[in-house]
Amino acid sequence: MIDDGYTFREAGCLVRPLTASLISKVSAFIEQGKWFKIDKLLWRAPWFIGDADKLTEDDKNTLVSVMVGFDLEKSQADLKKAVLLKITRPLLANRSCDTCKQFLFDTDTDKPYLRDGYKMVKRESHIVLPCDTREGCPKGHHSDPIHLSEINEKAWNHYLDWRAVGLTDFQRSCPVLRGNWRIMDKLAKKHGI
Amino acid sequence: MEFRKYLSELVTRRTNSNPKETLEDEVLEMIDIERGADLDERSEVTIPTEVTDVDELATESSSLEGIKKPATDPAIPTTLPEDPKGSIEKENADFPPLYTHGDTPGEFEGSRQEVTYQEDAELNEAAELEPPDGNTPTFGEREVEPEPEYDTTPTPVKSERPVEPNITETYESVDTSEAEPSTQKVSSESQAEIRIPQPDEEIEQAEFSTIEVPDELDLTFNEMIKYAEQQLRDEKKDRVVLHEQRYDHFKLPPVPEHLYSTYDNIYRISQRMMEYERL
DSSP, X not given: OOOSSOOEEETTEEEOOOOHHHHHHHHHHHHHTOHHHHHHHHSSTTTXXXXXXXXXXXXXXXXXXXXXXXXXXXXXXXXXXXXXXXXXXXXHHHSOHHHHHHBOBOTTTOOBOEETTTEEOBOOTTSOOGGGSSSOOTTOOXXXXXXXXXXXHHHHHHHHHHTTTOOOHHHHTOHHHHHHHHHHHHHHHHTTO | OOHHHHHHHHHHHHHHHSSSOOHHHHHHHHHHHHHXXXXXXXXXXXXXXXXXXXXXXXXXXXXXHHHHSOOOOXXXXXXXXXXXXXXXXXXXXXXXXXXXXXXXXXXXXXXXXXXXXXXXXXXXXXXXXXXXXXXXXXXXXXXXXXXXXXXXXXXXXXSSOOOHHHHHHHHHHHHHOOSOHHHHXXXXXXXXXXXXXXXXXXXXXXXXXXXXXXXXXXXXXHHXXXXXXXXXXXXXXXXEEOOHHHHHXXXXXXXXXXXXXXXXXXXXXXXXXXXXXXX
16 A cells, blocks of 8 residues: 555455556547556556455445546645745744734744744734735735645655665656656755755 | 546546646746746647668758758859869959968069059059049048038027036026026026935934944954944944844844844844844
8 A cells, every 4th residue: 555645445445546557548438438458557566456356336436546546746736835835944844824924924934023032922903914915925825825735745745755775666667656756856856854 | 436437537637627737747848937938838849759770861851951051042153163274364454463371482572562552552552442423421421411401590408417616616506697587497406306216225314323343453343243333322323233244154044124123123133134144
């Protein structure tokens, strides 16, 4: 099992989302009516771990809804933005928007303004939030901020855990993991993390 | 629902939602954004795929050569036509041959004389090029436009800013002569409008009375804070301007304006600085 957040447990099996290229392959097989090839493609590792022979129609529907229905492109785009923010502006990335609404922060250093050396300065109601200004906040608007989702946080931690020792052959065989690592590794190397 | 039907529905929905956006596109986009390039520019760039056909490659290379070379007009001959010896000399009989570097020593004497002659010929040519009327410009000369005819009747220029010495004159004239009071007023008003305010120092001095900690004292940070406090107490000034470089040394986040407008806050700032120093 690859514990990078992109493995889901459904109907007693473990499934991972399919990439766009695999989905297009499935689509081609559907057009050609080659269902035996689709079965061969879908129910195998690394994106499926379980007993395929025991699966009912409903189980298959549930599993396929995860494998094909998961919006991988959006998730990976979010991962890219969130990791970039986490690397370049760690204080801002780790700060919640509610905290920013309550207290004053320096937009250049992302540190809080302190009174008497330790008291955080409260934000008055008339002071505009950085995300409401024309320049905006690098984190985006507080209604939809850039943040690491639960899945992507697991993926980032998985990358930090495994990058020193490398991946196993089984992990390497997963295209989703390779795609995620390509994004994170590129950003990490670029910014010297 | 039947599995096959459900799967086909799902697949069509997914392919329709993101028809071409793949991870590679995302990564390329990311690279472009990091490089600061425009995405529209990227879309215009076409990366050539594998070239399997050699002829195709040859045509591509020839097309590239064609881009490098300028387009040649068939009407203009690129090379000189081969001419029997003597015809060119016949054409250039009026112009003597120039001395060139590759001349043989035997021809040197004659060619040097001819050079002097050539100079004379050039001068004559230049004299011939001069226009008979003298209005049209020659090479190297700047074209001089005919001066416009100005209206000689005096008109008051309102927008023009008066020069400093003239101000006194205008005031004097206001005092002495009552014949043209309206024009004089206009000039003084226009000067007041145009007048640019001086740098902020004056304004600050008007609002606050400041003390600047002199750099020559070469104080440590704590000494400087004490000096500032002492100055504030003794001189009863509103604020102290710390040395800029020393202030930057601590790399503090900028202090909100309302925090350092009064005397007490100097001490607060100093405390904050020490806090950061400790960190």
